[in-house]
Amino acid sequence: MKIALLGNPGAGKSLIFNQLTGLGIELNRYPGSSVCLECGNVCYKKEKIEIIDLPGIYSLDGSSEEEILVRKFLEQGGADIIVAVLDATKLERNLYLLTQVTEFAPKIIVVVNKIDEAEHQGLVIDIDQISSSLGAPVVLTAASEGRDIDRILPLALGSARPAILQVPYDHHIEAAIKSLEKTLGTPRYKGLLALQGIGEDQVLLESAGAIAHEIELRHRMSVRQIIATNRHNLARKVAASTVRHSDRKKTYDLDRLLTRVFPGVPILIAILFLLLLSVFVTGSWMEEIIVESFTSSVITPFTALALPPLWDRIGFSMLIALQAGFGIAFPFIFTFYLGLSLLEDTGYMTRAAFLADRAMHRLGLHGEAIIPMVIGFGCTVPAVMSLRILKTRREQTIAAFLISMVPCSARTVVIAGIVAAFVGILWAFSIYLIIFVLIIFTAVILSRITPGEQFGMIVEMSALRRPQARQVLAKSWLRIKEFLFIAMPLLIVTSIGLGLLQYYRLTDAFQQMVSPITITLLGLPEYASTALLFGIFRKELAFETLAVLAGTADLGSVMTSAQLYSFAIVSVLFIPCTSTIAVLYRQLGARITALISLYTVFLGLLIGVVINILMK
Amino acid sequence: MQLSLREDYLEAIQHFSEKNAHPPRYEELAAALGKPEPMVRSDMEDLVSSGDVFLLPGEMISLTAQGQQTGVSVMKKHETLQCFLSEILGMDSSSASDEACTLEHTISDETIDRLGRLIVKQEEERRGGRGRHRWPDSLPRCRAGEADCHYPSISDCFEGENVIIHYIQGKACAKRLLDLGMVPGEKATIKRKLSNGALVVQVKGCDVALSPEIASAIGVERSL
Numbered sequence: 058m059k060i061a062l063l064g065n066p067g068a069g070k071s072l073i074f075n076q077l078t079g080l081g082i083e084l085n086r087y088p089g090s091s092v093c094l095e096c097g098n099v100c101y102k103k104e105k106i107e108i109i110d111l112p113g114i115y116s117l118d119g120s121s122e123e124e125i126l127v128r129k130f131l132e133q134g135g136a137d138i139i140v141a142v143l144d145a146t147k148l149e150r151n152l153y154l155l156t157q158v159t160e161f162a163p164k165i166i167v168v169v170n171k172i173d174e175a176e177h178q179g180l181v182i183d184i185d186q187i188s189s190s191l192g193a194p195v196v197l198t199a200a201s202e203g204r205d206i207d208r209i210l211p212l213a214l215g216s217a218r219p220a221i222l223q224v225p226y227d228h229h230i231e232a233a234i235k236s237l238e239k240t241l242g243t244p245r246y247k248g249l250l251a252l253q254g255i256g257e258d259q260v261l262l263e264s265a266g267a268i269a270h271e272i273e274l275r276h277r278m279s280v281r282q283i284i285a286t287n288r289h290n291l292a293r294k295v296a297a298s299t300v301r302h303s304d305r306k307k308t309y310d311l312d313r314l315l316t317r318v319f320p321g322v323p324i325l326i327a328i329l330f331l332l333l334l335s336v337f338v339t340g341s342w343m344e345e346i347i348v349e350s351f352t353s354s355v356i357t358p359f360t361a362l363a364l365p366p367l368w369d370r371i372g373f374s375m376l377i378a379l380q381a382g383f384g385i386a387f388p389f390i391f392t393f394y395l396g397l398s399l400l401e402d403t404g405y406m407t408r409a410a411f412l413a414d415r416a417m418h419r420l421g422l423h424g425e426a427i428i429p430m431v432i433g434f435g436c437t438v439p440a441v442m443s444l445r446i447l448k449t450r451r452e453q454t455i456a457a458f459l460i461s462m463v464p465c466s467a468r469t470v471v472i473a474g475i476v477a478a479f480v481g482i483l484w485a486f487s488i489y490l491i492i493f494v495l496i497i498f499t500a501v502i503l504s505r506i507t508p509g510e511q512f513g514m515i516v517e518m519s520a521l522r523r524p525q526a527r528q529v530l531a532k533s534w535l536r537i538k539e540f541l542f543i544a545m546p547l548l549i550v551t552s553i554g555l556g557l558l559q560y561y562r563l564t565d566a567f568q569q570m571v572s573p574i575t576i577t578l579l580g581l582p583e584y585a586s587t588a589l590l591f592g593i594f595r596k597e598l599a600f601e602t603l604a605v606l607a608g609t610a611d612l613g614s615v616m617t618s619a620q621l622y623s624f625a626i627v628s629v630l631f632i633p634c635t636s637t638i639a640v641l642y643r644q645l646g647a648r649i650t651a652l653i654s655l656y657t658v659f660l661g662l663l664i665g666v667v668i669n670i671l672m673k
Numbered sequence: 674m675q676l677s678l679r680e681d682y683l684e685a686i687q688h689f690s691e692k693n694a695h696p697p698r699y700e701e702l703a704a705a706l707g708k709p710e711p712m713v714r715s716d717m718e719d720l721v722s723s724g725d726v727f728l729l730p731g732e733m734i735s736l737t738a739q740g741q742q743t744g745v746s747v748m749k750k751h752e753t754l755q756c757f758l759s760e761i762l763g764m765d766s767s768s769a770s771d772e773a774c775t776l777e778h779t780i781s782d783e784t785i786d787r788l789g790r791l792i793v794k795q796e797e798e799r800r801g802g803r804g805r806h807r808w809p810d811s812l813p814r815c816r817a818g819e820a821d822c823h824y825p826s827i828s829d830c831f832e833g834e835n836v837i838i839h840y841i842q843g844k845a846c847a848k849r850l851l852d853l854g855m856v857p858g859e860k861a862t863i864k865r866k867l868s869n870g871a872l873v874v875q876v877k878g879c880d881v882a883l884s885p886e887i888a889s890a891i892g893v894e895r896s897l
Contacts, residue, residue, distance in 0.1 A: 116852035150854050150877045271787060278857070282841070285851035286858070289877075312880075316865045316873055411882040415869045423884050424871070513884030515849050518873065 059107045060213055061135060063127065063158060064142035065151050066113030067519045069170040071095075072200040072528070073142060074110040077209065094126075101210050109136060115517075117157040118253050118281075122445060128250075131161040138217040139163040140209060145175035145182055145197070146520065149289075149296035155191070156224050156288045160246040164217040166194045168209055173199035174520070179303040187299040192221025201525065222295070226287045229275065233268045240264065252280050311521055315408045325412050328405070332396040333434065336389060336466070337485075341473045343388035348610075351380045367560060374556030374605070378549045381601045382541075389473070390466040393435045394533040402524035402532070406431075410516050420497065421455045421504025422447070424514040429456055433463035435536075437637040440465075441644055450645075451509030457645055458503055461633045461653050462496050462660075464489065467596035468629045474600045475625045479613040488626050495630070495660065551594050555587075555602060564606075578662070580669040582607075582616060585624055592628045594635055599628040619672035623665055631661035674719045677778040680747045681706070682716060683725060684777075686736055687744030696733045750777040753789050761795060825895070827874065828888035832866040836893035838876075843890045853881050855891065 062070045078097030095110040111130060112123040119125075130136070141158055143151040148169070158165065169182060188195040194216045198205040226234070230252065237248040241261055250256050251265035252272075269280045276283055315321050356376055364372065400406055406428055414424030425446050433440035440460045444453045464472065477485035558564045564587045568575070575586040584606040592599030603624065607615045616624070632654050633641065641650040685705050689697040699717070703710040717734060720726045725740030736744055751773045758769035824839045838859045841847045854877035855861065865873035870885030883891075 119848055119852060147879050150879050281848060282851060286856040289854055289856050318867055411871065411873060414871045414884055513887035514882060515887055516882045518880035518882055
């Protein structure tokens, strides 16, 4: 038995899914964040039920990846029962999607969620009325309080049925649907899609296209517009008969502050700065504690064992990797994810997108691009994946370049671990400054030379709400879990590999080969080249490798401040990590990936040389 | 007077006036319709009183604006029908004309429109397949007639203003806007406007942030 959750972005699907399955699942509030289907199993009355969380969408006849995915899912009958989740505070707009879903005639139940917020806004929903106009069973829930979530499964399994809700279309559209049905045997929903130019059947598209053209000439309106209007009208009718407005309590609208240039922009800058600063400060502080206690409790006893040299090397590399992993994952990445999840759950990110629109225009992007950019401060991989929310390839290309340069947590570790620790915290910030200048410079150039057109921002503002500690923690935990379970083994393996390479002195050959660049041009110790090379696996490896190769964690004792500074900036800019390259290749193809890699290598070396000359 | 008879007269007068440089006299009209002249005379009195025709000096019968409108429309219907019957259905042209004479009085404007376009399309296809349907690249800028073109775009409005959405230009962004409820006739409130023209528009109880270039594609009517 398969049950799928379907609804608008921000309707609370993910949270309901989370509570139904008990699995930790991401709850993303910015539009269109998770295109992969999240599945979870639950046992109900000794029956195994698979629950699928479909991505949040606004419509079934759009052209975004998510919309196409859900449309195909419905067409193929991907689930036995559909649970349509509607936002009670935006019932009319949410019903619009439902009018489309019912055209596919799945067995359905309707969950009207966020009933607590609706009550707060003075909206009363007549459950009998809505249930009879939809012709489907309805349950009112408040997922953030967990209210009535337990009623969803019994209702879905017990009384799901095809809804009776049917949109009365304009008579020309109805005639067209009938004509397609008669001549080609096309079902109603397919005919409607074909009239809007969607589908794969060329014969159907051709005849539907001709009819659509006729209708457009008569109405002086596109078929899509007519169909959308008809659906909205029905949604309005249903909403009007089911929602009663009582006196709305006047609450202070925070948007009066947040979406104005002043004080909105200073608030935005302050929030982003605070996020980074707290990651930096808390991260360094926690890292110090973790690393120190790990050294004294594990590494020192281990070296005291005095194992044979090969085993000592392997064991030591493994422990160093563990130490680095926990020293980074928890302090830096977890702190960042905590802050990011907190921001997302308040609904602030959409305000940030709105305010950033102007600045982003200068970079050849638009407001929505701030979301991948901010995610990029955590990890570049999810940031590149979230590039999907940008509509044109031009914007995706520009943003991909910039994201690859944004200092992610791992690079923050390099900056904090090398520069902040041994040179000074202000110097560490100067690296950020240099990178931002380079990012803006890159963007300005790219926006001039990248072909393609710009597509503007259309973002629904999510409602501001108080984030809940449990959800924020769960979400951050999910994100960090990925790091721990996927990256940690990789970290350990590469660390052992590096240990072995060094043990058999293979790295020396490489070092000697590139030593003219390392020593003469960049003014770094010879072994720094190996550290930079290993930085390609994961950025923080550059730092750890440096420590391993230098033979001490106290880098200040073996390298000058200028060398440390220069090493940090080169390794931060130098080529994205392997996982980033892989995901870039998947999203944007080989050409752009190669261009980005070459550009960052060139930029890293160039800046390294410039700094070397300046600091001499 | 019977509707079809009136239309026949008006059509004949229009037809004659177009063919010859002057409006018909009684005897000419009677000859064209193949009717006795006294009958035409008495019928003309009816048409004068219904405001379809008026008499010029020299007993010439001229159409009023109203009469001409009907005359032209019926004539066009006749031509379209005749063309359809003879060229597409392959009837011989004289019986097609007779048939058209009967059909032209009852057929609706819409059917004639569609028939007309069908004929044009067939014609084009015959000439070399140019008649293939293509999706229009952009929506018509106006919903009803050229006179509507003077609506301001939503980016010209001010913060706090209430508007009614009139049209959406451009295809790429139009779909998402439609899905978010920005359909012609929908009320919207401008909740925030930044100096660069970026907007937060409230529509159907939801706030939607728009870039300036998107906003300029939405035509609106100001309301109170």
